[in-house]
Amino acid sequence: MRKISSINLFKHLTFTQVDQQSRSPAKFFASSPSTSAFLLDSEGMHEDNESNNENQITVSWIWSREKTKKHLIVYWIYSFLVVALDETFPLFCMSVASGLGITESQIGNILTGSGLCYVLIQYFAVTKSVSKFGVYNAMLVGTFTSIPMASLLPFSLVLNRGSEPGELRIEVLVYLSVVYSIARVSSSIVFSTLTMTTNRTVPFHARATVNGFSMVGGSFGKALGPTFAGILFAFSASSGVFRAPFGSVFVFCIIGFMGLILIALVRDLMDFVDTIDDDVRQKPGETDQNSRSSSSINEESEEDIPTF
Numbered sequence: 001m002r003k004i005s006s007i008n009l010f011k012h013l014t015f016t017q018v019d020q021q022s023r024s025p026a027k028f029f030a031s032s033p034s035t036s037a038f039l040l041d042s043e044g045m046h047e048d049n050e051s052n053n054e055n056q057i058t059v060s061w062i063w064s065r066e067k068t069k070k071h072l073i074v075y076w077i078y079s080f081l082v083v084a085l086d087e088t089f090p091l092f093c094m095s096v097a098s099g100l101g102i103t104e105s106q107i108g109n110i111l112t113g114s115g116l117c118y119v120l121i122q123y124f125a126v127t128k129s130v131s132k133f134g135v136y137n138a139m140l141v142g143t144f145t146s147i148p149m150a151s152l153l154p155f156s157l158v159l160n161r162g163s164e165p166g167e168l169r170i171e172v173l174v175y176l177s178v179v180y181s182i183a184r185v186s187s188s189i190v191f192s193t194l195t196m197t198t199n200r201t202v203p204f205h206a207r208a209t210v211n212g213f214s215m216v217g218g219s220f221g222k223a224l225g226p227t228f229a230g231i232l233f234a235f236s237a238s239s240g241v242f243r244a245p246f247g248s249v250f251v252f253c254i255i256g257f258m259g260l261i262l263i264a265l266v267r268d269l270m271d272f273v274d275t276i277d278d279d280v281r282q283k284p285g286e287t288d289q290n291s292r293s294s295s296s297i298n299e300e301s302e303e304d305i306p307t308f
Contacts, residue, residue, distance in 0.1 A: 057205070057206045057209040059209075059213060062202070062206070062209065062210055062213060065201065065202065067201040068198065068201040068202055068210060070265075070268065070269055071194065071197055071198040071201055071269060072198065072210075072213065072214050072217060073265070074194060074262065074265050074266060074269060075191075075194050075195075075198065075214050075217070075218055076214075076217040076218055076220070076221045077221065077262055077265070078143070078147075078187075078190055078191070078194070078262060079217075079218040079219075079221040079222050079225075080221035080222065080224055080225050080228070081147045081225070081255065081258055081259060081262065082146070082147070082187050082222075082225070083221070083222045083225025083226060083229075084225040084226075084228050084229040084255060085147060085150050085183065085229075085255055086225075087225060087226045087229035087230065088150070088229045088232075088233055088251055088252070088255065089153065089180065090107055091229070091230070091233045092153065092154075092233070092248050092251070092252070093106070093107045093110070094107070095233075095237055095248060096165075097237060097238075097244040097245065097247070098236065098237040098242075098244050098245045098246070098247040098248040099157075099237075099245065099248050100156065100157065100160060100168065100172075101165055101166055102166055102167075102168050103166060106168045106173075109168075109173060110168075110173060110176045110177055110180065111180075113173065113174070113176075113177030113178075113181070114176070114177045114178075114180040114181040114184060115181075116177075116181075117177060117178065117181035117182075117185075118181045118184050118185055121181075121185055122184075122185050122188050125185045125186075125188070125189060126138075126185075126188055126189050126192055129141060129142070129189055130189075130192075130193065135193050135196055135197055136193070136197065136266075136269065136270045137270075138189055138193050139189070139190055139193040139194060139197070139266055139269070140263070140266050140267065140270065141186075141189070142186040142187070142188075142189030142190040142193065143186070143190055143259070143262055143263050143266045144186075144263055145182055145183070145186040146182075146183045146184075146186035146187045146189075146190060146259070147183070147255060147256065147258065147259025147262060148256045148259040148260060148263070149179055149182060149183040149186070149256075150183070150252045150255045150256045150259065151252050151253055151255075151256035152179050153176070153179060153180075153252050154245075154248060154249045154252055155175075156172050156175055156176055157245055157248075159171060159172045159175060160172045195211075195214075197269070198210060198211075198214060199211070229251075232251055232254065233247075233248070233251050236248065236250045236251045237251075
């Protein structure tokens with residue numbers, strides 16, 4: 001490799017006076033065809049940094065967007081309810097007074113059966129439902145067949161009636177595996193469609209920040225889920241307010257009712273189906289009225305950075 005003296009690095013460049021009022025100097029000057037050194041226009045870089053600071057994505061800007069805020073709230077609530085259901089189901093299976101009273105190995109058999117069903121139909125359920133019904137309709141169907149399915153789990157007590165304590169009939173095993181797998185597959189549909197629609201409510205350069213913000217809220221909801229499920233099930237099963245085994249029935253009815261409330265929230269999101277992409281390129285500080293015009297102007301004015 002040829003070494004170039006730092007003293008003579010820009011010796012061959014010709015500096016001319018530029019009329020700043022007529023034209024602005026180029027931002028990049030190649031030193032020579034044989035080198036990759038270049039000069040940067042510090043004034044232009046300063047202007048670019050200022051424009052980037054003006055368009056910086058902030059949490060307050062994200063929260064000020066009504067579409068994005070409602071999608072995030074639904075995502076956080078759904079994360080909370082999914083974890084609450086996952087924590088309540090093993091407690092229901094192990095409870096002797098208000099549940100099935102089965103062993104850990106039998107619970108493992110139920111989860112194995114539901115996991116097998118989940119693996120077989122999860123991919124096809126997500127892709128087919130979105131392609132057939134659309135994103136928001138698939139989200140609505142997934143919400144209806146996930147959390148509200150919790151109200152069907154107590155029917156296993158009726159199916160297992162008459163069996164020995166700690167015994168689980170094969171039909172009950174199949175029933176619980178199918179119902180729980182449907183809830184898990186539906187949760188994948190909801191999470192996938194929620195992520196897609198939330199990303200469509202913001203400009204492409206803000207999606208990383210929005211996804212991070214949604215994960216923070218979702219993690220907080222998932223942290224509250226086990227606490228809520230444990231307190232609710234402990235109160236319903238051991239407080240004496242409900243006669244066994246209706247304590248667990250009350251717990252699943254509460255979770256199912258919260259799932260119905262979530263359906264109403266998802267139904268409210270469907271009002272954005274025709275306007276979800278109206279301001280997808282909007283930058284912070286811009287209004288909804290000039291978002292489209294400004295985005296088209298920016299697309300025409302942007303130039304690729306030259307490479308050497």
